[in-house]
Amino acid sequence: MKDFSGRAVDDVRKFRNALATFATGVTVVTTRDGEGAPQGFTANSFTSVSLNPPLILVCVARSANCFPIFAACKHFAVNILHEEQRAVSEVFAVGTGDRFSGIDWEWSPLRSPRLRGVVSWLDCRTVQSIDAGDHIILVGEVEHFDYSQEAPLGYCGGNYISFDLAGKALLSTSTGDAVEVGAIIEYDNCLFLQKGPAGILKLPCADRLGVQGDDAGLYGLLASAGVTATLSFVYSVYEDETRHSQCIYYRGVASDLSCSAKEQLLPIDAIPWSEFDDPAVVSMLQRYVREKKNDAFGIYIGDEKQGRVEQLATQVVE
Numbered sequence: 001m002k003d004f005s006g007r008a009v010d011d012v013r014k015f016r017n018a019l020a021t022f023a024t025g026v027t028v029v030t031t032r033d034g035e036g037a038p039q040g041f042t043a044n045s046f047t048s049v050s051l052n053p054p055l056i057l058v059c060v061a062r063s064a065n066c067f068p069i070f071a072a073c074k075h076f077a078v079n080i081l082h083e084e085q086r087a088v089s090e091v092f093a094v095g096t097g098d099r100f101s102g103i104d105w106e107w108s109p110l111r112s113p114r115l116r117g118v119v120s121w122l123d124c125r126t127v128q129s130i131d132a133g134d135h136i137i138l139v140g141e142v143e144h145f146d147y148s149q150e151a152p153l154g155y156c157g158g159n160y161i162s163f164d165l166a167g168k169a170l171l172s173t174s175t176g177d178a179v180e181v182g183a184i185i186e187y188d189n190c191l192f193l194q195k196g197p198a199g200i201l202k203l204p205c206a207d208r209l210g211v212q213g214d215d216a217g218l219y220g221l222l223a224s225a226g227v228t229a230t231l232s233f234v235y236s237v238y239e240d241e242t243r244h245s246q247c248i249y250y251r252g253v254a255s256d257l258s259c260s261a262k263e264q265l266l267p268i269d270a271i272p273w274s275e276f277d278d279p280a281v282v283s284m285l286q287r288y289v290r291e292k293k294n295d296a297f298g299i300y301i302g303d304e305k306q307g308r309v310e311q312l313a314t315q316v317v318e
């Protein structure tokens with residue numbers, strides 16, 4: 001336990017280190033200043049606050065150059081960065097001069113800068129500005145927003161991180177076990193399922209993720225089955241000890257399906273569980289059906305019989 005009452009410099013550093021163990025996404029918070037110019041800074045203190053009314057918050061340091069602008073702003077936008085936008089985060093954290101000059105952006109409906117290529121954006125009206133030590137808490141009511149299934153940029157321990165657990169899991173498989181890379185693909189409240197020998201239902205699955213054009217990889221398999229899908233999130237990582245397999249399943253959404261692929265769709269609420277022969281896949285899909293109802297998906301890590309589900313947190317701190 002750390003005694004924080006004396007607050008020596010070293011304690012403050014340790015306090016920062018303790019806070020930094022909390023993994024977050026990365027956002028760029030933007031607004032328009034009094035002269036109509038775009039302003040923005042990188043922030044990971046973004047947190048959801050209320051669903052009804054839809055409120056979010058972000059903490060702004062009093063020491064920031066842009067502090068007076070954000071402290072007075074009537075509107076602001078939160079741009080949640082894509083995992084490929086680390087350079088954008090750096091521009092808005094350390095960049096000098098016009099931070100928007102090399103950035104692809106446009107005005108949001110409430111006239112705050114909306115960055116292109118982000119995972120999600122929230123267009124807010126400022127409803128409260130609360131004094132909180134060396135920061136203010138800016139509370140915004142969300143009036144417009146949009147989101148995608150793309151993977152967000154992560155931040156933890158002072159470093160940018162990737163939520164691509166599957167890639168890491170694949171790199172760490174040195175056991176000589178087979179690798180099974182599959183996908184739960186949703187389209188119009190249905191799942192895309194394939195039929196194996198004897199009519200057994202299965203998820204599309206290959207021995208690697210591969211790239212477009214690699215027929216033996218999952219992407220190639222999906223393309224030849226007529227499915228255009230983005231696989232952004234890992235859903236399940238487990239070792240199937242019975243089959244000596246390392247299994248990694250993604251979840252994704254199909255944007256387009258051929259006519260024959262549409263015939264392989266089954267409604268999410270009417271999956272014929274008895275037509276599968278892999279209990280691990282059944283258990284994973286039943287979890288998917290449950291989590292879909294709450295629109296809150298976790299990641300399973302374990303083996304084919306037992307493991308834990310990590311919930312994806314939405315709360316973040318600086």
Ligand SMILES: Cc1cc2nc3c(=O)[nH]c(=O)nc-3n(C[C@H](O)[C@H](O)[C@H](O)COP(=O)(O)O)c2cc1C
Binds near residue numbers: 060063092
């Ligand atoms: C990942 C990351 C997260 C950050 N989060 C915040 C934050 O939540 N609030 C804040 O005031 N500064 C945060 N900062 C620091 C600001 O982005 C940085 O101080 C920025 O330069 C402020 O802009 P300005 O001083 O040039 O106006 C963060 C920086 C990084 C790299």
